[in-house]
Amino acid sequence: MAQDIWLKQAKRVPSPNYNERPDQVLDLLVIHNISLPPKQFGSPYVEQFFTNCLDHDLHPFFDEIRGVEVSAHLFIRRDGEVIQFVPLNKRAWHAGKSSFQGRENCNDFSIGIEMEGYDDCPYTSEQYARLAEISAEIISYYPSILPEHIVGHSDIAPGRKTDPGPAFDWSVYQALLQASLQT
Numbered sequence: 001m002a003q004d005i006w007l008k009q010a011k012r013v014p015s016p017n018y019n020e021r022p023d024q025v026l027d028l029l030v031i032h033n034i035s036l037p038p039k040q041f042g043s044p045y046v047e048q049f050f051t052n053c054l055d056h057d058l059h060p061f062f063d064e065i066r067g068v069e070v071s072a073h074l075f076i077r078r079d080g081e082v083i084q085f086v087p088l089n090k091r092a093w094h095a096g097k098s099s100f101q102g103r104e105n106c107n108d109f110s111i112g113i114e115m116e117g118y119d120d121c122p123y124t125s126e127q128y129a130r131l132a133e134i135s136a137e138i139i140s141y142y143p144s145i146l147p148e149h150i151v152g153h154s155d156i157a158p159g160r161k162t163d164p165g166p167a168f169d170w171s172v173y174q175a176l177l178q179a180s181l182q183t
């Protein structure tokens with residue numbers, strides 16, 4: 001059985017929301033955003049949500065997401081802190097109904113990274129720096145993730161999802177990623 005892959009620089013917060021991947025090439029990286037409550041940063045609620053420990057009575061929005069069991073592999077806070085919920089080799093539950101180049105169910109063959117934020121709020125330079133670093137590390141494990149296989153959630157679930165939103169600067173990210181890949 002393959003060894004679980006946890007990134008060394010990430011804080012580990014294991015989530016029960018994952019399962020085994022089907023036997024296919026892992027070649028997609030999906031960028032998301034999340035903040036709980038929406039547009040509020042720095043709370044413990046995303047970690048609690050992804051580990052099914054959130055008190056859904058605390059906020060009206062939390063009531064709307066009661067019973068929802070989701071996860072992402074990684075979460076990057078505004079200050080650049082990286083938290084990992086699911087080993088890279090396991091199937092996290094971040095994409096939902098989705099398709100990439102005609103292949104359905106992107107969770108089967110992708111890694112999901114959540115940026116703490118919301119669609120029209122600029123991400124921090126610390127977040128871009130850490131995102132580029134960990135993307136390069138992920139690509140070192142999964143070289144089938146080509147540059148054109150790094151997408152937003154909105155790209156694989158158009159009409160249903162809008163994240164990471166217009167505030168996400170793909171050119172900044174791609175430039176930092178290229179630099180990280182060359183070191």
Ligand SMILES: [Zn+2]
Nearest residue numbers: 032033153163
């Ligand atoms: Zn998303």
